[in-house]
Amino acid sequence: MPDNVWLLPLKNLDDDARAIKLGEIAVLAVTAEQRMFVGDPLRMMLVGLEEESRHPFVIDSNGVAVGVLTLQTGAATAAGWADDDSAWLLRGFLIDRLRQGQGLGALAAGAAVRAAAKLTAALGGGQSGIVLSVNELNAAGQAAYRKAGFADHGQYVGGDSGPQRTMYRGF
Numbered sequence: 001m002p003d004n005v006w007l008l009p010l011k012n013l014d015d016d017a018r019a020i021k022l023g024e025i026a027v028l029a030v031t032a033e034q035r036m037f038v039g040d041p042l043r044m045m046l047v048g049l050e051e052e053s054r055h056p057f058v059i060d061s062n063g064v065a066v067g068v069l070t071l072q073t074g075a076a077t078a079a080g081w082a083d084d085d086s087a088w089l090l091r092g093f094l095i096d097r098l099r100q101g102q103g104l105g106a107l108a109a110g111a112a113v114r115a116a117a118k119l120t121a122a123l124g125g126g127q128s129g130i131v132l133s134v135n136e137l138n139a140a141g142q143a144a145y146r147k148a149g150f151a152d153h154g155q156y157v158g159g160d161s162g163p164q165r166t167m168y169r170g171f
């Protein structure tokens with residue numbers, strides 16, 4: 001049975017808590033082979049804090065950061081979705097290499113769906129689910145999303161790192 005995970009919205013933390021979490025995020029890393037699938041965690045969080053459309057989250061387990069993910073509004077076509085606004089874009093999702101394979105990724109992807117539904121209820125954006133694109137070579141990513149209830153919506157070739165699968169889960 002894996003540990004539970006909590007998604008902490010970085011934008012909502014006070015300055016001290018945010019600084020502590022950014023320090024923990026700075027030491028997260030994926031394996032060398034996985035670097036083609038995702039960006040640098042600290043950089044992605046700092047970009048997310050600056051952009052209004054992005055909601056950067058720390059994935060916490062037992063009070064310590066084990067990963068990050070970002071939900072973004074108005075950007076779903078970047079994952080091959082037909083329009084920008086009917087779904088949240090899930091991007092920049094990773095679990096630290098030392099904590100992978102323990103079920104945390106699937107739990108965090110499921111938690112992201114619940115967080116996105118809450119954001120839609122609070123902000124009134126009208127989204128009805130989450131969409132993402134995952135590289136066809138990324139077996140772990142596809143497995144984690146499938147386990148969290150995401151369904152394959154076909155191939156997407158618009159990215160710059162090879163063919164992707166578009167995956168979607170409604171609220």
Ligand SMILES: CC(C)(COP(=O)(O)OP(=O)(O)OC[C@H]1O[C@@H](n2cnc3c(N)ncnc32)[C@H](O)[C@@H]1OP(=O)(O)O)[C@@H](O)C(=O)NCCC(=O)NCCS
Binds near residue numbers: 134
């Ligand atoms: C994708 C990622 C977040 C998954 O996190 P995780 O905590 O390792 O995932 P889980 O432990 O929840 O595993 C989920 C499923 O993937 C499977 N899996 C894990 N590693 C795998 C691998 N290398 N190959 C195939 N399947 C794998 C697991 O077996 C599990 O399925 P199961 O329970 O049916 O056996 C993590 O591998 C990661 O950070 N990768 C690098 C960044 C990345 O690719 N992000 C996604 C970009 S779209």
